[in-house]
Amino acid sequence: MITIKNATVLYGENMEAVKANILIEDDKIIEVSKNANGGKVVDASDCIVAPCLINSHIHMGDSVAKDAGDGQPIDKIVKPPDGIKHRILSETPPEKLVESMSESMNYMLETGTTTFVDFREGGFEGVELIDEASMDIPIRKIVLGRHDSFLDPEVETSDVKKTARKLLRSCDGIGLSGFGEIRDDVAIAITDTCRKYGKISSIHAAEYHNVQEKSLRTTGNTEVQRALKTGFDLLVHLTSPIDNDLKFTGLNGVPVVSCPRSNGALSVGIPPIKEMRDNNIDVLLGTDNVMFNSPNMFHEMEYALKVTRGLYRTYVPPVDVFKMATVNAAKALNLDTGWIQEGKVADLMIVKLTSENPVLSLINRAESKNIIGLITDSRLILKR
Numbered sequence: 001m002i003t004i005k006n007a008t009v010l011y012g013e014n015m016e017a018v019k020a021n022i023l024i025e026d027d028k029i030i031e032v033s034k035n036a037n038g039g040k041v042v043d044a045s046d047c048i049v050a051p052c053l054i055n056s057h058i059h060m061g062d063s064v065a066k067d068a069g070d071g072q073p074i075d076k077i078v079k080p081p082d083g084i085k086h087r088i089l090s091e092t093p094p095e096k097l098v099e100s101m102s103e104s105m106n107y108m109l110e111t112g113t114t115t116f117v118d119f120r121e122g123g124f125e126g127v128e129l130i131d132e133a134s135m136d137i138p139i140r141k142i143v144l145g146r147h148d149s150f151l152d153p154e155v156e157t158s159d160v161k162k163t164a165r166k167l168l169r170s171c172d173g174i175g176l177s178g179f180g181e182i183r184d185d186v187a188i189a190i191t192d193t194c195r196k197y198g199k200i201s202s203i204h205a206a207e208y209h210n211v212q213e214k215s216l217r218t219t220g221n222t223e224v225q226r227a228l229k230t231g232f233d234l235l236v237h238l239t240s241p242i243d244n245d246l247k248f249t250g251l252n253g254v255p256v257v258s259c260p261r262s263n264g265a266l267s268v269g270i271p272p273i274k275e276m277r278d279n280n281i282d283v284l285l286g287t288d289n290v291m292f293n294s295p296n297m298f299h300e301m302e303y304a305l306k307v308t309r310g311l312y313r314t315y316v317p318p319v320d321v322f323k324m325a326t327v328n329a330a331k332a333l334n335l336d337t338g339w340i341q342e343g344k345v346a347d348l349m350i351v352k353l354t355s356e357n358p359v360l361s362l363i364n365r366a367e368s369k370n371i372i373g374l375i376t377d378s379r380l381i382l383k384r
Contacts (some may be wrong), residue, residue: 001025001039002380004350007049008358013327013339015050015319017358022049024346027378032342042373042380044350048358050322051339052114052347052376053297054329057236057257057286059085060118060130063100064092065291074208074266078289080121080177081148085291089121094129101133104295108139110368111296112349114376115140115335117257117286119175119202119236123147127170138377140347142333144175144202150190151181157189164193173200173233179223180211184230191231200333202234202257203227208268209240216242228252234332236286239263239271246272250279255332258324260304262288273308274316284332285324297325301363318359348375 004022011018011032021036022029030036062085069077069084077084089097108116120126120143127145134141145167149155164174174190176182187203194201205223206212215223224245227235236257238245249256258271276283285304287295305321330338337347350373355361374381 002042002375003037003039004042004044004049004348005037007044007047007350008353009340010048010050010358011340013323013341015322015339015359022340022346022348024375027345029340029342029344029346032340040380042350042382046353047372048351048353048361049340049348050351050358050362051326051337052349052374053112053325054284054333054335054338055108055113055116055287055295055297055300055325056284056329056333057259057288058116058118058295059121059289059291060101060104060116060133061089061097061121061126062289062291063104064088064097068291074268077266077291078177080181081151085289086121094125097129098133101130102137104290105134105137105139108295108297109137109374109381110371111298112351112366112371112374113295113297114138114347114374115142115329115333115337116295117142117144117175117202117333120145120171124167124170127167131170138379138381140377142173142200143171144173144200145171146174146176150176150186153183155186157185160186160189161193164190165197168194168197168199171199173202176203178204178207178211179215179226184219184226187226187230187232191233194233195231200234201232202236203232204236205238206240206242206245207237207263208266212240212242224249228254237263237271238276239269241272241275246275246279246281249276250281255282255284255328257284257286258304259286259288259300260307261293261300264303264307265292270307270311272311273304274312274314277320282328282332283324284329285321298363298366301325305363318357318363322359322363346375349373
């Protein structure tokens with residue numbers, strides 16, 4: 001049992017700042033009140049207690065390829081199977097991959113992220129490698145695997161389903177590079193299989209304008225239309241929507257992971273986050289390739305908030321962006337975390353307050369040194 005005392009707590013789905021204590025037993029929040037008390041006491045005076053962050057899209061394997069390919073066109077860097085990153089991954093010894101991924105996971109913990117969604121390259125071996133890399137690290141991983149056979153233009157859908165079933169025995173779903181590499185019937189075989197086994201299906205879509213133009217030219221549909229028709233649960237990017245892409249995504253209730261810093265690094269645009277929200281899309285945030293960005297969700301939130309305000313020349317509430325890294329992600333990924341409330345899993349960070357605005361204190365100013373403690377996976381990790 002743990003009591004966090006004297007904190008400014010971001011309470012509930014709307015992150016209302018309240019002065020309170022938090023009583024935790026095992027991994028559950030038992031009580032949030034001024035009178036909560038019991039067990040080990042952690043003094044959080046002059047601190048914010050907030051839900052830990054969720055990185056909803058990352059390529060962990062890219063940890064071995066930091067800053068490679070800068071200035072090259074996006075397709076030359078990341079397009080499978082021959083992009084720069086894929087060549088580096090294939091040439092890197094497994095032990096080096098494991099070491100670099102472990103370093104990135106520890107960095108995420110140091111910067112308040114306790115859950116990440118990895119688009120896992122490398123097929124069955126890739127899943128094994130991330131399991132090895134995360135061993136003994138108290139971080140929650142959601143692994144979306146893939147297999148090179150999905151890219152074969154001649155592959156039979158029966159074989160796709162067979163491979164997908166085998167993958168899903170050891171991971172949480174399937175995450176695909178995009179429609180430039182797979183057929184629509186292959187996509188349907190994958191989403192159907194994921195749905196049958198209660199696993200997540202996700203795909204990159206509309207990351208930049210050229211892929212949208214190609215999709216329209218070759219199929220008569222945008223990548224977003226194809227993703228919705230083939231039944232994916234979670235879309236990544238939508239930086240270059242056209243026609244009614246955002247409208248239909250919202251109507252279909254499909255959440256979208258936005259990766260603004262990655263889009264900026266690759267010169268493909270600024271994601272239309274305000275328009276996504278205006279179309280009732282639940283927006284999540286991810287840091288994307290470690291190749292381009294540190295997996296720091298504080299940096300992602302700050303960039304997302306400021307670039308969106310700049311793009312639309314209007315005020316965007318900070319709490320809306322903070323929820324993209326907490327509440328929205330937890331709901332989309334069906335996690336019992338994401339906000340602080342009685343009965344929820346205790347996945348919390350204790351952070352020194354650096355301004356009078358608790359949410360902006362986190363988004364604009366929080367650094368690793370400001371985090372004095374994490375509670376995750378039933379463990380209290382104190383840094384002070």
